[in-house]
Amino acid sequence: MSKSFKRFDAIAAVKSPGNGSLSPGDKSFDILHIFGENALHLTELKARLPKQIWKELKKTITENAPLNPDVADAVAVVMKNWATERGATHYTHWFQPLTGHTAEKHDSFITPNQGGGAVAEFSGKELIQGEPDASSFPSGGLRPTFEARGYTAWDPTSPAFIMENENGATLCIPTAFVSWKGEALDHKTPLLRSAEALNKAGLRALKYFDVDATRVVSTVGAEQEYFLIDKEFFYRRPDLVMAGRSLFGAVPPKGQELDDHYFGSIQDRVLSYMLDVEKELYRLGVPVKTRHNEVAPGQYEIAPIFETSNVAADHQQLMMIVLRKVARKYDLVCIMHEKPFAGLNGSGKHTNWSVSTSDGMNLMEPGNDPHSNMLFLFFCTAVISAVHKHQDLLRAVIASAGNDHRLGANEAPPAIISIFLGDQLDDIYAQIKSGDLKSSKKGGLLGLGTPVLPALPKHAGDRNRTSPFAFTGNKFEFRAVGSAQSVSLPVTVLNTIMSEAIDHMCDLLDEQLKSADFETALKTVLTQVTNAHYPILFNGDGYSDEWQEEAAKRGLLNLKTTMDALPYLKSDDNAALFEKYSVLSKAELESRFEIFVDQYFKGINIEGETTASMVQTMIIPSVIRYLxxxxxxxxxxxxxGFAIAGTKRVADHLASELDALIEANGALIAQNAELGGDTEHEKAEHMRTNVIPAMNKVREIADRLERYVADDYWPMPTYKDMLFIK
Structure with missing residues (x-):
């Protein structure tokens, strides 16, 4: 008999990939010439604005001085002229709602005039404030749905930029987004508030060390990991389209066990894509620095140079937008889910965070002799104190259904928050703990056994890939942040808890200075704080069973899932912290809890229904056809009269597995139909307790069937297709 059903041809699907925009005559570009050409940076504003207007604007940007309406009008004219020179016909207030993505509403510059024509106009009022409909954005109960009014407010500290399309261009103005009552409906507003809190606390501390600074800022460089697969494969996988991750897929014979993809030679199609991405980011003023193959097949990474945290957060969102946008030109899809493929490394967004003065002095720079660098030790000890006291908060703000799959797997850190300092600083803090600080371990040179190779400078400590919060030379790397997540909230938390820790140490120092000189008082405070928070320091293997037991003895939390972690977000202590530093009100904090719980529930619900649908409409029919x-x-x-006993065993096995799949899928459908309660929290708990185990059971059977059903009957691209055919 002939077979009417035919699985798609995986090779044919990718035989003619898109070539993107880099033609043979466009193989290189002048980075210095194009860098920032589509971003309105301060140098451009300074050149175009009258001197007095520029001075007032600079005070607003660098000193948080109130914005003069006349200054806004002048900036608006400059911004409009600059944008229209680059082909922009519209502008938008670009903001970060609590969806975790960005949002925009476009308005035209064109205004009709009395003569029947039109002029391009843009006023200071339009620059400063916009009014998008806020009714359909997440609010977490901050306002009822029928209250639709929301405001966007221009953030002058982040540069405006041009987003181009083949048919035109749009001026994007970074803004905050608030309700009619002034409550933060976004991630930008709390980030700016936390930056001001850190500035005040940091300046207070610097006075003890006679450091003359006008402002203290946090700086961020976020490494973005992502996967690329051919768009043919992506669109033939409803799970990738609907849920962002593969809900089915048998582990292929080869995965990442040979370690041959990591830092390997970049395939031509992918490298062309990366070059195109970098070109677009350079034009937007995003200082991307590195690119490379990551550990899993099909996984890659891009990372920028450090910037002030607010600008870095905006640029990180732009990076994700450009990565996705450019992929389509090469017939690829960029996937940023934390765990798109089971059994392989997930993707993180290692958020490198530090604190510096506005003139570039890095307060996390240990120098050659860290034991004698009291300024560094003060700020480093504040970090240790902050992370230990608020380990629950740091875990809560990186909690998501996607990150639950990643944490504790392969290179991702465990769900226990701890700090890795490295051998040199670990030794120094052991000395501080004992009250006898005398020396620093030296790195020296590393000989390589042959005179033809240079002696390499050897660091005084190694790195630890299993640590969620690691010191890496002159910064801390928050490795637990998920790849799909906005960095704004984690950085907001880091800024806020650091502000509290600095103020606490300043209070202790003030008390000690009543009866001791500065050096003695400072050493006493460092010892006192280090002893109180020493349990958060851990240099060992975060994956080991011994660490799980040791962490519990130290009183460290092990919050393995999102639903374990999220309740800590709105604890009384954390609510008091945010209110003390005017970063989030109690209502604003509780709204985030409600939104994150709702997102968890809806995300798992989508996965559950997609799983059941794919089994019902794709996998079961395919198995029946093969049977x-x-x-x-x-x-x-x-x-x-053929000997067909073997064929009979195959058929019996498939029939048995098919019965098990139908039964398991029926159980999943029943769980999907249940909500588990009336509140979002009850629904989310139902997803964790009932739907996820039911999904896992269905997948387990389906993945076994994939290994038995004839390849030309299996209804979707497999892991070996998606990960290895480029």
């Missing part, structure tokens, strides 16, 4: 062919073979073989 039908086996049955026909058995019937003809029996009539012809």
């Amino acid at each position: 039908n062919e086996l049955a026909a073979t058995l019937d003809r073989g029996d009539k012809l």
Whole structure:
């Protein structure tokens, strides 16, 4: 009999990939010439604005001085002229709602005039404030749905930029987004508030060390990991389209066990894509620095140079937008889910965070002799104190359904928050703890056994890939942040808890200075704080069973899932912290809890229903078709007298597995139909307790069937297709 069903041809699907925009005559570009050409940076504003206007604007940007309406009008004219020179016909207030993505509403510069024509106009009022409809954005109960008014407010500390399309361009103005009552409906507003809190606390501390600074800022460089697969494969996988991750997929014979993809030679199609991405980011003023193959096949990374945290957060969102946008030009899809493929490394967004003065002095720079660098030790000890006291908060703000799959797997850190300092600083803090600080371990040189190779400078400590919060030379790397997540909230938390820790140490120092000189008082405070928070320091293997037991003895939390972690977000202590530093009100904090719980519930619900649908409409029919062919073979073989015992065993096995799959899928459908309660929290708990185990059971059977069903019957691209065919 002939077979009417035919699986798509994986090779044919990718035989003619898109070539993107880098033609043979466009193989290189002048980075210095194009860098920032589509971003309105301060140098451009300074050149175009009258001197007095520029001075007032600079005070607003660098000193948080109130914005003069006349200054806004002048900036608006400059901004409009600059944008229209680059082909922009519209502008938008670009903001970060609590969806974790960005949002925009476009308005035209064109205004009709009395003569029947039109002029391009843009006023200071339009620059400063916009009014998008806020009714359909997440609010977490801050306002009822029928209250639709929301405001966007220009953030002058982040440069405006041009987003181009083949048919035009749009001026994007970074803004905050608030309700009619002034409550933060976004991630930008709390980030700016936390930056001001850190500035005040940091300046207070610097006075003890006679450091003359006008402002203290946090700086961020976020490494973005992502996967690329051919768009043909992506669109033939409803799970990738709907849920962002593969809900089915048998582990292929080869994965990442040979370690051959990590830092390997970049395939031509992918490298062309990366070059195109970098070109677009350079034009937007995003200082991307590195690119490379990551550990898993099909996984890659891009990372920028450090910037002030507010600008870095905006640029990180732009990076994700450009990565996705450019991929389509090469017939690829960029996937940023934390765990798109089971059994392989997930993707993180390692958020490198530090604190510096506005003139570039890095307060996390240990220098050659860290034991004698009291300024560094003060700020480093504040970090240790902050992370230990608020380990629950740091875990809560990186909690998501996607990150639950990643944490504790392969290179991702465990769900226990701890700090890795490295051998040199670990030794120094052991000395501080004992009250006898005398020396620093030296790095020295590393000989390589042959004179032809240079002696390499050897660091005084190694790195630790299992640590969620690691010191890496002159910064801390928050490795637990998920790849799909906005960095704004984690950085907001880091800024806020650091502000509290600095103020606490300043209070202790003030008390000690009543009876001791500065050096003695400072050493006493460092010892006192270090002893109180020493349990958060851990240099060992975060994956080991011994660490799980040791962490519990130290009183460290092990919050393995999102639903374990999220309740800590709105604890009384954390609510008091945010209110003390005017970063989030109690209502604003509780709204985030409600939104994150709702997102968890809806995300798992989408996964559950997608799983059931794919089984019902794709996998079961495919197995039945193959069984039908086996049955026909058995019937003809029996009539012809063939030895068909082996074929009978295959058919029996498939029939048994098919029955198990149908039963498991029925159980999943029943769980999907249940909500688990009336509140979002009850629904989310139902997803964790009932739906996820039911999904896992269905997948387990389906993945076994994939190994038995004939390849030309299996209804979707497999892991070996998606990960290895480029």
